[in-house]
Amino acid sequence: MxxxxxxxxxxxxxxxxxxxxxxxxxxxxxxxxxxxxxxxxxxxxxxxxxxxxxxxxxxxYLNDARHADYRPESADLAPIANLLKEVARLPIPEGVDLRRAEQRLSAYGTREELQHVAGNTLLHTDLNPHNVLLTKDGTAHLVDWGWATLGAPWLDAAAWGIWLVASGHTPSAAHAWAARVPAYRTAAPAARHAYAAMTTALWEDIAEASDAPWVSRVRDAAGAWAAATRS
The missing domain is CATH 3.30.200.20 (Phosphorylase Kinase; domain 1)
Structure with missing residues (x-):
């Protein structure tokens, strides 16, 4: 409701x-x-x-706000990248009981892989376009923080990259947008790939339990993103 x-x-x-x-x-x-x-x-x-x-x-209430458009030609992408730059700087919120990224992904990676996603930054983690609102002045806002998590500061940008691929970007184009976030740009390639591989496994599990077309699309996008980060 x-x-x-x-x-x-x-x-x-x-x-x-x-x-x-x-x-x-x-x-x-x-x-x-x-x-x-x-x-x-x-x-x-x-x-x-x-x-x-x-x-x-x-x-x-955000007046006159609309959901983000992630398609390649969208003018929303630059303000969203700017938003994620700031999100990557959010500290641990005092008094809030949050799980950590390595806990959420524990079923999908080795101890070494999970260490790559550990950190003390407040993350959103659910970057689907319905959770990003754009107001008339062009400012992007993140809503629905129910899956807030603590982890490495570049993880939200990486998650956004997967959604960009699902919205029609090539992996290289999505990477270029994610790389506008300094925390993602400076993350170790091995860390990026570990996250992509674990997230692909997560979406494979989600797709097994759902026949929604958008779930299959995100699963395939995660796989393409993981393959691109391997090279």
């Missing part, structure tokens, strides 16, 4: 989940708690409440 709510604070985006879904509620709570530490890179959190069997969270 989600609604726009007119309040004395201005318009708010409010969404809620029933308490009968504790795992999803925990993810929504993580999104709310993380959103206090974004330094303007996402909508400001306002409140959370539990009432009548529901968990509700509210954020500032």
């Amino acid at each position: 989600s609604v726009r709510l007119e309040t004395a604070l201005g318009p708010l985006f409010v969404k809620g989940l029933p308490d009968t879904s504790p795992g999803r509620v925990a993810t929504q709570r993580r999104e709310y708690e993380t959103s206090w530490h974004l330094h303007g890179l996402g909508p400001r959190a306002r409140w959370q409440i539990r009432t009548s069997g529901w968990h509700l969270v509210a954020f500032d």
Whole structure:
């Protein structure tokens, strides 16, 4: 459930989940708690409440915002790259219980491979275009931080690269966009490939459980990205 709510604070985006879904509620709570530490890179959190069997969270509403366009000719790509430069500088948010990238990928890599993704930067990790909003002034914002994670500062740029391939870019073109983020540009090639290979294995598992066309598209994009990072 989600609604726009007119309040004395201005318009708010409010969404809620029933308490009968504790795992999803925990993810929504993580999104709310993380959103206090974004330094303007996402909508400001306002409140959370539990009432009548529901968990509700509210954020500032981004007026006239639209979902990002990741296609090769899109004018959105440059502001998104600028956004990810700033995301790569986000520190650990105090008081928020977050998993680490090496934990999330532990089923897909060796100890050495997992060390490549370890770090203390706050990451979004779900760079699908519906989680990036562009306002009329051309500013990009990241929303839906429910999968916030701690890890190496270049991981969000690498994740974005996979989504760019899924949106029609060649791996080399996607790499060029990801490389606009200094943290990604300076990451060790072995680290980039380890992440790409582990993420490909993750998407293969996701695709086995889903016949949604977009899932297959992202799985194939991850495989192409991994092959490109190997060379």
